[in-house]
Amino acid sequence: MKLHNLGFNEWFIQKLQESGKTDHRVARVTSVNKGSYLVRNEDSEVLAELAGEFIYSAESKLQYPVVGDWAFVRYHNNNTLAIIYDLFPRKTMLRRKAAGKNIDYQMIASNVDVAFIVQSCDSNFNLRRLERYLVMINDGHIHPVILLSKSDLVSHEELEGKVSEIRDMGIKCEIISYSVNNGSGLQQIQQVLQLGMTYCLLGSSGVGKTTLLNHLIGRDAFEVNLVREKDGRGRHTTSRRQLVVLGQGAMIIDTPGMRELGNIGVKSGIEESFSDIMKLSGNCRYKDCTHTHEVGCSVLKVVRSGRLNRAHYQDYLKLKKESEHYQLSYLEKRRKDKKFGQFIKSVKKQNTKK
Secondary structure, eight states: OOGGGGTOOHHHHHHHHHHOOTTSEEEEEEEEETTEEEEEOSSOEEEEEEOHHHHHHOSSGGGSOOTTOEEEEEEETTTTEEEEEEEOOOSSEEEEEOSSSOOSEEEEEESOSEEEEEEESSTTOOHHHHHHHHHHHHHTTOEEEEEEEOGGGSOHHHHHHHHHHHHHTTOOSOEEEOOTTTOTTHHHHHHHOOTTOEEEEEOOTTSSHHHHHHHHHTSOOSOOOOBOTTTOOBOOOOOSEEEEEOTTSOEEEEOOOOSOOOOSSOHHHHHHHTHHHHHHHTTOSSTTOOSSSOTTOHHHHHHHHTSSOHHHHHHHHHHHHHHHHHHHHHHHHHHHHHHHHHHHHHHHHHHHHO
């Protein structure tokens, strides 16, 4: 397999030429599991470790490899082990706020061309969650496609109603409804997949990501867990992020289901996801209009007239406020971390002089 078929396109070729790292080989990170890595090149896929200098120079875990990264490596033990010395710049990335109270980023994947947001047509269908995924995807400069799984569980009228609900929220990206049970919509998904392109499956546990992946592979390569009937929730089937190369040459990154989906500093993602509100805001009287109370706010005017979905508008305000709050908290955390790091360096320097 050629590197080009693994996604090493002209953008990365230019970055390679600019790097000057001619004494290293190039490989793509295909799996990350608790600090253990797999990398793949033209010939094989092998275990990889981080070089000591890589660990020492990294300022945060965000700079550690994630699935989809391109890496500068050197091979050892008859090409059965790779050492990662550096990473290529990331063309695109998926990241979210880390789960829990910790105000920090968590990297999900990188260098993704298309992100499939999978929502099932049962109790998992959730417009609020869908908007959060779109903000994260748009902020990472990735093309979104919505997949509505288990379409056989609802009538044609109910399915059309769900699509209409999505459109009423100002969401314009492609929507494909499908069912693995009766095969409807699967050909449309196959048509989206292209050689050398990288795709990512995103969605909650139990929506059918792993079932879809097994179908695209053509065999039951990954375990599927049942969904609880009482609430439609499933247990985590995928426990790690991994890149799978399909038979036709497209690549898919499978990810564990996400119970929390917070965003930090995603201004561009919000503006892209709520482009209808951004367009209206150009007619506001004040350039710094918050669209909450100002006289002459064109957004409020349209909301009050009923021409803009109120829930969509409220989601915009909530996500904007949350993003800004987490951004301030994150910057404060970074300031403290930097100050602490400088203190540690000064102590080490003083001890060296003694």
